[in-house]
Structure formats: structure tokens, C-alpha cells
Amino acid sequence: MKVNTLKSDKVNIITLGCSKNLVDSEEILTQLRGNQIEAEHEKEESEANIIIVNTCGFIDLAKKESVDTILHYAEQKKQGVIEKLYVTGCLSQRYKDDLEKEIPEVDAFFGTMDLPALLARFEADYKHELLGQRNISTPQHFAYLKISEGCNRTCAFCAIPLMRGKHRSQPIENLVEEAKGLARIGVKEINLIAQELTYYGLDLYKRRALPELLDALSEVEGIEWIRLHYAYPTKFPREIFDAMVKNDSVCNYLDIPLQHASNDVLNRMRRQITVEETRDLLDYARAVVPQLALRTTVLVGFPGETEEEFEELCSFVEEQRFDRLGVFKYSHEENTLAHALEDDVPPEIKEERAQLIMEIQRGINWEKNQRLVGTTQRMLVDRYESNHFVGRTYRDSHEVDNEVKVRADKHFLRVGDFTMVNIVDADDFNLYAEPLST
DSSP states (O other): OOOOTTSOOEEEEEEOSSHHHHHHHHHHHHHHHHTTOEEEESOTTOOOSEEEEEEOOSSHHHHHHHHHHHHHHHHHHHTTSOSEEEEEEHHHHHHHHHHHHHOTTOSEEOOTTOHHHHHHTTTOOOOGGGTTOOOOOSOTTEEEEEOEEOOOOOOTTOOHHHHHOSOEEOOHHHHHHHHHHHHHTTOOEEEEEOSOGGGTTHHHHSSOOHHHHHHHHTTSTTOOEEEEOOOOOTTOOTHHHHHHHHOTTEEEEEEOOOBOSOHHHHHHHTOOOOHHHHHHHHHHHHHHSTTOEEEEEEEEOOTTOOHHHHHHHHHHHHHHOOSEEEEEEOOOOTTSGGGGSOOOSOHHHHHHHHHHHHHHHHHHHHHHHHHHTTOEEEEEEEEEETTEEEEEOTTOOTTTSOEEEEETTTOOOOTTOEEEEEEEEEOSSEEEEEESOO
């Protein structure tokens, strides 16, 4: 089938990977539209003749998904369904030379910091005046706010610095302007994201300035929830907890990936923290913010992880009783510090350990959710689905955490609204509720 080349160009952006990639795609979308180029994000049955694939290169599964997606659109280009195919993002940054050789159908590959070069393909310029006018692809009531790019940490397992470069903070005034723009279009919840939140400000202000940023964002009218993601525990600026207490709009929620709880494994991972220091930080956080919801991520199957070391991790998870927890299985990534080690934990053992950790957490989730039955909670309504209005409490981030469900055949709620609900039932990962009034 031959494409009708007389039609004006239309671009469809496909996003893979994390929320940071999603923000990058939203910026591409905003810049294209700001240059009067018709563009859309992940439009099904799109009539676009140009595709931009924003890739992830974090671990093996993510890389495979990215390559498969590129190949899918490369085949569409061969068949004449689309005219041009551009690839950007982390995989493109990391493997550009190899990809150019293997997939010649792609018109151009761009790295994570090559937005001006990508725009140049459309004879478009980067417009700084679009700050605060981002086109979001999330539901209108919440959005992500990327406060920095890159990472200066040296975790042995992580390839992010290879793809995203060194840490670079966005100025507070720019972030406040962006938040105001989001509020103007109806955003009520902003999720602060970065590879490492606590490093924020060290490059610009020569100090850890996240508490100051939280104070400034809390002044933005219309933003009712500010949520913190991806905080590194080493040298954690404890003033962040004071900012939570001080500012009502800062959720009592912290995503703090700890990765492990064996000192030997943490040392091999180059995490620069001990289990004892971690425990002290968590104790302090809970003392200052008693209603704090803690989310963490752990990594199983790191090179050399013994049964005893894994048991230490299990015991720590049982002891700390995190509100939310996710598990990654170690992926042996070239050019990382850990690649020099032998990937000696078999895949089936990694899977078994990941499942065991989640079984422990499932029990913790159930117990914590049962304690919420009979309480009143504030819920942000995210969507209507399967005859339920589905939302979240402050304890829960979009897509990765628990949800609250209200029966739509009995009650009407408006998506994007906050409402008070009574929790009437619960299971491992869901709360069931009835609104106080409808």
C-alpha cells in the first residue's frame, strides 16, 4: 500500500519505559505542536505518516520491547504504511551505532539529549516560551514533573548514567512555572520524578534544595497533592520530612528504592549505605511523619547473592512492613560496574526469590488494608472501569500501588474529583469504598 504523500505530515509518538520517558514524549509533543506540526501520542489506528519511538534501555525485557517496537514500525515503513521512522530515548542513546547497522529502515536515531536535533528533522526550533504549556498524555487531573535529569550515583547494577548522563537539576522557578501551567489545565496532583530526587539542587545551588522546591510548589494554586518518587537513601536530606509536615499539599508518601538489606550485597552494589543506617533513616521518617506511606523497590539475584543474604532481605521486609513494595530481578548489563562480576544466580532462582518477596509483601498488604476497613479516606477519582469508579488515597501512586473501588451502579463520582469515602472491604491490593455523599 502506497502512502498518499500529498497529505500534510502527521506524527504519532510511541512511548516505552518509565514516567521519565513519558515526560520526554510530552515535551516532544508540545514542541511539535508549538511549531504547528500535527502530532499525537500513542493514537490507536492513527493516520500518521511519521512515527517517533521513544525507547527504554533499562533491562533486558525493556530493551527487547523497544527493539520489537522499532522492528514493527520498520516493517510498516517497508510496506509503505508510514513514510518516516525516528527513534529516540535510552536504547537509542546507548546502542545507536549497533541499531543503525541492524535496522537501516530507521531514518535517524537520537539520544536522550538530542531533542533540538530531532526537531530539526521537522524544520522546527526548540521554543523556550512553551515552558508551562506541556501537553500531557496522562488523565487531566494528574501529571509528572521531572525535576532533574541524569544521575551522579555509581550503583554497580545501573546503566542509567550511561543513557541519561550526569545529574542536571531544573531551576526552581522553571518548575514552579511548569506546575502553574499544569494547574491551569486542571492538574491537581503532580508526581515529582527524577533518577535521584535527593540530589536535587546540588549542581545549581550547591546544596540539596528539594525542601525549598517543595515549599515553592506548595504555593501553586490548584495543586492539591505533590508526591515524591525515587529518593536515594544515602545522605538523605531529612529536612524533606519537615517539608511534608509543613506543607499540606505534600503527600505523606515517599518512594525510596533500597535495593537490598544485606551489608555485603549493598557493598557489592556500591550503594554507600548500611542496613543499620537505612533502619535509622526509616525510624526517623516514621517518627517525624507518623502517617508516612513508604514505598520501596528491592533487587534480587545480584551477583553472589547467597541464600543467607537473601534471607536477610526477607527478614528486613518482614520487619519494616513497607506500605508498598516492588521487585526487580537482576539484569546483567554491559558497561556497568557489576558486569565484571559473574552473573551466577540462575534465572529460576531469581524468579523464585522475587516471588517469595512478593508473597511476603502480599501478606503485609492484606494486613494493612484490613486495618483501613471502617476508616474514612480522601480519594482522588482516576477513572471509570468495569462498573466501578477507581481512585487512590494519598498512600498510592498511579499504576504501581493500591486502588480504591466504588460501585458505579450505586454511586456517581466525577473523574478528577477528590471525595471522602468510607472503606467497607479490602483485599491484598484493593480497597472497596462507599462515598460519604453522592
